[in-house]
Amino acid sequence: MTNNRKSMPGHLADHLASGRHIPGIFTIDANQSIGQTVEELIIIVEASFEDEYQDRIEYLPLSQ
Numbered sequence: 308m309t310n311n312r313k314s315m316p317g318h319l320a321d322h323l324a325s326g327r328h329i330p331g332i333f334t335i336d337a338n339q340s341i342g343q344t345v346e347e348l349i350i351i352v353e354a355s356f357e358d359e360y361q362d363r364i365e366y367l368p369l370s371q
Contacts, residue, residue, distance in 0.1 A: 308332070308333050308334075308335055308348075309332060309333075309334050309335070310334065310335050310337055311334065312334050312366065315332060315334060315364060316364060319332065319362075319364055323362055328361060328362055329361070329362060330358075330360065330361060331359075331360025331361055331362070331363050331364075331365065332360075332363070332364045332365070333348070333351075333360075333364075333365050333366075333367055334364060334365070334366050334367065335367050336366075336367055336368060339367065339368060343368070344367060347367055347368055347369065348367075351369070
C-alpha cells in the first residue's frame, strides 16, 4: 500500500523492466477514512485469486 500516486507507476515500470516482480500495489485515497480503506482491502482479499494483482497497481477505492 502507498499513497504515492505520482511516482509509483514509474518505479513499478522500472522494476518490471529489470525482470523483477511484485505481489501488487494498492494506492490509497487520502480522502478515504482508514476504516473505509480497511473494509475495501478485506473485500479484495476475500474476493481475489492468489496472484490476481501481481505486477499491477490498483487505485482505491476500486468503485466510486
